[in-house]
Amino acid sequence: MTPRIDAHQHFWRMARGDYAWLTPALGAIYRDFDPDDLAPHLAAHGISASILVQAAPTEAETAFLLDIADKTAFVAGVVGWTEFASPDAPAAIARLATHPLLVGLRPMVQDITDDDWLAHADLAPAFDAMIAHQLVFDALLKPRHLRRLLPVLERHPQLRVVVDHAAKPAIGAGDDTAWRDDIAAVAQFPDIACKLSGLVTEAPSGWTIDDVRPYTDHLLSCFGAERLIWGSDWPVVTLAADYGRWLATAERLMASLDATARARVFGGNAATLYLSHRGRRITG
Template sequence: MNIDAHQHYWDPARGDYGWLKPEMKALYRVFAPDDLKPLREAVNVARTVVVQAAPTVDETRYLLDLARNEESIAGVVGWVPLDAPDAPALIETLARDPKFKGVRPMLQDLPDDHWIETAPIEPAIRKLVELDLAFDALIFARHVPSFTKFAQRYPELRIVVDHGAKPPIRDGAAGWQPWADGIAQLAELPQKPYCKLSGLVTEAAQECDESVLKPYVDHLFEHFGAQRLMWGSDWPVLNLNGDYAGWHDAARALFRSRSHLERADEAAIFGANARAFYRL
């Protein structure tokens, strides 16, 4: 079964997407399961993992409500105020829903790049470990030093790096470092994190082709390998610089260009790894 390990649904009228502005015409509308259905069916994607896009518990509950009536949603990665005193109890409550699979603090948007290292979040993280829930890391290369210190404190925590840590592809050679060294460092963390092959098109210049993405995909493959990479669309954010079928087909072509890639490896990247990591 092919699985999209990272996509979003939202309704701007809900009012808690601070980053989503009316001038973002390609994104400022309702995106719901019926919008994605023909796109994923065209490339034989059966199920998806829906990831939070607003730093509110209300949005997490909104996504869980969608999931209860939508078979294609295999799991939800939500948001919890990890530094709140009641965070462990809230995580436990949300985890009663079988489709609640993990949390994602929006680290890329926080004013303090060191928050994950210094915030009082240990009770919440311990609860995630206890309940075998996942942690999605939405980070840039500048977050790697602090994130490394955080991850080393919790070797039992299951971690996946979103969007390949968002390499600045549009900057060309000037953006390769420190991203490349950061990826090598993240891949060697004690819990052996997974990494999502998603969001790369959005970080590239307009109308990029596979040759532009190839060095980044190759670098991710070199360090995470076929058993710790998972394909995700990042739809509908993807619409800013691409389309669902185009990114899916480009990712497949990039992996098939590797002469030593086995069919089982491709199946892992495009479905089995997401199923195993998120306990789908």
């Protein structure tokens, strides 16, 4: 039986102080979140495991998350952070990779001032180290960054990449032609996957499934069920929907797929991408 996996969730502890984006303006998520908060949602929906993703651009937070993972049976792997632009990046990646539950790394590209940062050739040693240590590059992008990802994919064809939150298209905000064209161009690279996550927080208030469907239909046409990976983006998702509503919405959006394909989107693809070489082994 294919396990159900939430491939994108967060924990944070406010007193740590390195979450620059997390301000009182975010209301309900401006508080601590830990495994005891998530566990009831996983149990209620038959989800066996999760991938815990960084929320602060520090190695201290990565250590904090790995410590949680060591103590939390349902956390199958951690996507952490290191400074890719540092001359010491290859050594830092090698050191972080000694922890078996470190399955990927995620620079917070969406928050980097230089929109062309991804295309810089001096990041090549970091990407080469990612390949050498069998780590996934989680690409936290906005639509404008998708075309900047293309040189990375061309230079590093062995790099395993997942585009987080489908690069956050501005759902219902006007012409989305550039996003559609650019996500399709990225999907031409066969080892690139995309997370079916973070979409409803990009939709207008009062969103319905019909607002989201054109975007997920396009993702299916580009990536197929073989390269789409469901994630909750909890607790950020709660700004737009509770855990169960987003999961039910995603399941309805994937209802045209057969049972085998749906199982891949809701767990099998995450297990293959993140856990086949590293991470905690899980069963359904």
